[in-house]
């Protein structure tokens with residue numbers, strides 16, 4: 001996994017500023033919130049203006065935020081997840097925007113609805129919810145998000161577990177269900193099965209009736225079998241391409257090297273889907289493999305989240321919380337994520 005120059009990021013002592021850069025008074029309270037703010041290569045904990053729920057939105061009091069590699073990639077100026085339009089404040093080139101604009105990181109969370117905007121139906125103040133925030137902002141006490149990017153938190157999941165559902169779960173869902181059109185009985189190879197996206201993918205594929213093979217280090221073999229993988233290949237000891245042929249779908253969450261190698265094991269007419277890049281279209285075409293990355297097309301976010309929440313309540317979609325960090329430990333959380341061996345998800349505790 002690629003390492004980013006996080007050494008430029010330092011945690012500064014809190015100095016109250018508003019979300020738009022304006023100073024918040026020392027007696028600020030009800031209209032402010034504590035948040036992690038990334039600006040000019042630094043991450044700081046600040047008191048900033050609390051967002052309000054606009055039309056169609058809910059304001060969520062966050063208990064835990066999920067940690068995703070995209071959080072620190074965006075902070076470091078990388079835009080390799082900017083294929084999702086509207087991330088940060090600028091869409092294309094979003095990573096560059098991070099260098100000059102104050103941004104609250106974080107794309108998923110779990111919490112309790114504190115306010116409901118006009119036009120929202122189906123949710124009430126006090127509802128516990130899972131949140132996906134395409135515009136970021138979950139490393140904070142409150143986030144305002146469109147009501148169609150949340151779902152009710154299943155009682156069976158803790159807030160910490162629920163915070164790890166949305167971003168990884170939606171990526172895996174989009175790639176397997178919407179892009180690769182996964183069908184029962186197919187064989188799915190998940191490269192990087194033990195990570196956030198990989199763990200979600202193994203379970204989504206298993207719950208959809210697929211036969212699942214995953215790569216991981218040996219220490220994660222039992223973990224992945226418990227999630228539904230029938231075979232786990234230890235990537236440090238074996239090359240998956242020496243053992244597999246004609247899989248229906250390969251999902252790569254690791255790197256481009258894995259993507260190229262996966263191309264050789266997907267059957268003609270099968271799918272190679274990836275969160276980390278794809279071979280050139282001509283290379284995919286030469287092997288008659290359909291290659292695609294994460295898009296926002298397909299199943300509406302609220303429906304994909306609802307299905308994953310239902311599986312969670314039924315006990316067939318679990319989130320392993322690897323590490324829990326405090327809001328003052330964002331740097332440590334990102335360094336742990338950068339090391340590339342998170343099992344399931346890490347989360348940041350916001351309100352407890």
Ligand SMILES: NC(=O)c1ccc[n+]([C@@H]2O[C@H](COP(=O)([O-])OP(=O)(O)OC[C@H]3O[C@@H](n4cnc5c(N)ncnc54)[C@H](OP(=O)(O)O)[C@@H]3O)[C@@H](O)[C@H]2O)c1
Pocket residue numbers: 001068069070073080081083084167168171191192193194195196197198215216217218220235253254275276294337340341342343344
């Ligand atoms: N475009 C999008 O919308 C989108 C969305 C989500 C994620 N992503 C990207 O997708 C990638 C994965 O995200 P994530 O959240 O799943 O990351 P993650 O949770 O940090 O992934 C960590 C996992 O990777 C595994 N791993 C590391 N090297 C491996 C290798 N050579 N072979 C197999 N497994 C390996 C580790 O397993 P071991 O400990 O067993 O090594 C660990 O469990 C990131 O680059 C992220 O930025 C993109």
